[in-house]
Amino acid sequence: MTTSVVTMEVLDAIKNRRSVRKYLPTPIPEDALGRVIEAGRIAPSANNRQPWHFVIVKDPETRKALSGGKWASFLQDCPVVIVGCGDTKTSPEWYAVDVTIALQNMVTQATAEGLGTCWIGSFFEDKVKEAVGIPGGYAPVAMLAVGYPKETPKVERKTKKVEEVTSQDRFA
Numbered sequence: 001m002t003t004s005v006v007t008m009e010v011l012d013a014i015k016n017r018r019s020v021r022k023y024l025p026t027p028i029p030e031d032a033l034g035r036v037i038e039a040g041r042i043a044p045s046a047n048n049r050q051p052w053h054f055v056i057v058k059d060p061e062t063r064k065a066l067s068g069g070k071w072a073s074f075l076q077d078c079p080v081v082i083v084g085c086g087d088t089k090t091s092p093e094w095y096a097v098d099v100t101i102a103l104q105n106m107v108t109q110a111t112a113e114g115l116g117t118c119w120i121g122s123f124f125e126d127k128v129k130e131a132v133g134i135p136g137g138y139a140p141v142a143m144l145a146v147g148y149p150k151e152t153p154k155v156e157r158k159t160k161k162v163e164e165v166t167s168q169d170r171f172a
């Protein structure tokens with residue numbers, strides 16, 4: 001089994017992350033993938049209900065079936081797709097938020113592992129349900145493409161200034 005080492009600090013991982021849409025076919029070492037999943041598994045959730053299930057998809061045919069959305073074609077090329085599913089019965093109010101937090105934890109850990117990721121909201125719910133067999137009571141919230149990057153988008157990009165997105169004591 002190949003191993004890899006975590007070296008990046010949290011803020012560096014957050015700052016350096018960019019959406020990656022071109023991937024190498026290189027498989028992800030199981031230990032690195034395990035840490036990515038672990039980062040999601042231990043995420044906070046409302047009432048600690050952990051209303052989630054993550055389907056780790058490596059099978060090429062299944063990835064192809066997941067890639068039908070307008071902005072999702074590259075799911076065919078990345079080695080792993082993580083389908084974040086929410087338990088809509090256990091936590092009807094918060095499942096989407098909780099799954100999102102868990103997936104973003106995975107994104108940050110993946111960046112620290114030297115992996116690229118991209119959030120995927122562009123999907124047809126029924127097709128995703130069918131492709132990975134999501135049962136009643138669960139809904140796909142979002143997917144993540146994960147793999148070693150074949151492109152390195154610049155870290156600098158258009159982001160809102162801190163003054164635009166924060167205010168002191170009252171919304172202003």
Ligand SMILES: Cc1cc2nc3c(=O)[nH]c(=O)nc-3n(C[C@H](O)[C@H](O)[C@H](O)COP(=O)(O)O)c2cc1C
Pocket residue numbers: 017018019020021069071072118119120121122123142153
């Ligand atoms: C909830 C969510 C859904 C997204 N869906 C897609 C998608 O379906 N396809 C895609 O290529 N990028 C998708 N993105 C990536 C955004 O386009 C990207 O995060 C944004 O342009 C900022 O670029 P950056 O991630 O490189 O900072 C999504 C991002 C989020 C947070």
